[in-house]
Amino acid sequence: MPFARLEESMHWKLFDRLASMVIVLGGLSLIILISIMGYQVWGRYVLNDTPTWAESLALLLILLVSLPIAAIGLRENFHLGLDFLTELLPRRIQIALRVINTFVLLTFGLAMTWHSLSLVSGTWNRNIPLIGVPQGFKYLPLVFCGILIVLFMIERLAGMWSHGVLIGEDISDEGN
Amino acid sequence: AELRGWNTHVPDYPVSVAMDKFGELVAQRTEGRVKPKTYHSAQLGEQDDAIEQMQFGGLDFAVFNLVPLNNLVPATQATTLPYAFKSIDHMHRVMDGNVGEVIGKHMEDVNMVALAWYDSGARSFYANKPLKSLADLKGLKIRVQNSDVNVAMVEALGGNATPIPFGEVFTSIQSGVVDGAENNWPSYESTGHFEVARHYLLDQHTIVPEVFAINKTTWDKLSGDDQKIVRQAAIESATLQRKLWAEREAKSEKIVRDAGNTIVELEDKSDFIAAMKPVYDKFATNAVVSDILKQIQAVK
């Protein structure tokens, strides 16, 4: 993946830090998740008092693990996709496609942020049973995901711009 | 106009048959001006999601249980509190009267118009241990739905409330993760729970109605004549649903009784009702809720 490697060399320092913060948050959530499930079993068999909040809280945490990290996945290029076809195309068209894709994903990120915000506000008046926090909490990780996608796609476009891709010059010898 | 309907049950379930009947009646009587189509088996999402979609305008009509509406429309809480209704017939009389109208008014605040009330039976406790009176519930691990009222109810009755996904209840009872659960006759029978929890205590703690609701935006777009047709068709479908439900209940009851399960009918539920005081103190504080409760009790 020639572009992917090239893009990684153009990542912004500030966003590197942001990405590692998200990873730390996700990792902590995973560890808390495992602890909650362990505690639930402990509560049921040893304390004879099942924590009724455990399940609902775990469902919130899994979203916090998955959605923001999925946005990181776009930056780190770890998602599954079909790139064997585009790799057969002439270099120029490959570049054009990459730019278009980045715009598509940027738009999608904006849509995700916008509509998830309406989901959050539209469900804020309703509580999730057994843990008593607003239903809107469910959709907050989606908002984070959307914002991160937007930021990372801007970063990618800026990187392409600085290498002259957007004004039609070829980027570099790398990957040719 | 094509109307999109949501339903959680499989196609041959009483609710599903009645909703299809609604679609048929409306299409016929409006001469195709309004064509309702119901998507069964929760194809368009689970109940909580469908309620949200209804609010946001993604659905035109649906049949919802009132429990998941509790947090959204507090007035519905009155109908879901334990022992609020005396019997299923009592619930029908209440909901077809003034109380139904009052709750319907409150539902308009969240973009829904209540057209008719369906039946979802009465839920009672069952366990794999003898269950004859209130004392037997003490210390039992009882599976409950994800609802604050249900957790509080089981705890007030001395049990240990355990939320478990519905699909895992069977193996959980079988292996002793929980001692029992609570549900109506058809669910008790069709899930096979009656084979692993052979004691059924008919305390009928909750008799929760289901609402046939239509999206208010959709409703307002219909002409006055079509509104009348749609409302009438919903009411007729409710009559059909209640009849089919009663038949289904009788069938399930026969299967369970033939299997030799211990069925205990409660002559006197006053100790169960008395135990509910902390639940009512906690959940019936809202003025709207306590007012509706009074009205429910006033209906004979």
Add this chain to the structure above:
Amino acid sequence: MGLTILLSVFAITMLSGIPIAFCLAIAAFCAAMIEGLPELIVFQRMVSGMSGFTLLAIPFFVFAGELMMRGGIAMRLVRFAETLVGQVRGGLGVVNVLSSMLFGGISGSAVADTSALGSVMIPMMREQGYDDDYSVNVTVTSSIAGIMIPPSHNMILYALAAGGGVSISSLFLAGIVPGIMMCLILTLATYWIAVRRHYPSQKFPGWQAVFFAAVYALPGLMTAVVIIGGVLSGIFTVTESAAIGAIWALLVTICVYRSLTWQAFLQSVTQAIRTTALVMILVGAATAFAYFLALYQVPDMILGAMTAISDNKYFVLLMINVALLVLGMFMDMAALILICTPIFLPVVREFGMDPVQFGMVLMMNLGLGLTTPPVGACLFVGCAVAKVRIESVLKTIWPFYLAIFLALLLTTYVPAISLTLPRLFE
């Protein structure tokens, strides 16, 4: 019209190289716009699809797999398999398949199987003079055992997609026999090629060595007992079993093997959340996509078309298998399970197939898809671990594909292979 938009947007975005999860969501988004539906439904469906309680098992299985790879459990399993079957011709190939079966019993995913065993086995085989293409072939195709032999998070996805009518315990039990059968057929292919290429065999190290290897491997293998035993006995829910399994794997690597460094632990956590995110976003996007398939009544259309083409059960099952194989070449397993189950399950039910058996067909078929180009996670990981080109691997992988395909046909046409064990326990 809406359906055309849904499918063509999906196809175009996918062909232009956008990650599949996003293609599914973008296609759903466009369909919502065309239908005049509120677009936020797409995002609501995504979150709702990711909120199933049993889905929580996925991060736990993935994390346990990472720990087993980095913490030394995988290595000890390989040693144990080596002492057992290393002395046959092409012994390490057979060891590779057997290790996959053992590891499959503790890991829920084929990709984890490939990366964990590949990183131990491929260098080992290279040292003994095996060609890299052969090592990768064996590692990648035998990793399907990770899906077939319980536990398996893909079976959890299938149970979810089937609408709750299929119990996870039955699926777990059902996977054991087809999984072992598949590995046996694969062993034949492995052995046959090893003989043709004159690969070496090892000396039998003696029963004492077998015994010690078994003792070393036992705490790791106990993870399987904890997870599968927990589910089958019903003492834990599936999710709890997975979490307890992860905690067990952590305790074993820290306290018994004492081979887990702090850094390996951190790598396990961060890699596990990446894999979890990758699977979960696919699950969410596929749920949004499936909403529109339901809205356009695609399952009914397919059922009608299938029954119109033929009323021969065997032919229809073959058609479904071919369709799944083609789809599996291009798309990831998790998304396909969620999209194809509601479409094909009604068809096979119409022809009298048990949903549990169809689950096994689906697992093995889509498992094969993980090892085929152009999109095959296991193939990619296997080649990456061995640092070889995909093309060189593909030239010699055919006998292995044939072996899996044979196992797939047997699973499709002989219900007893899948159903005997779960019926025994009912």
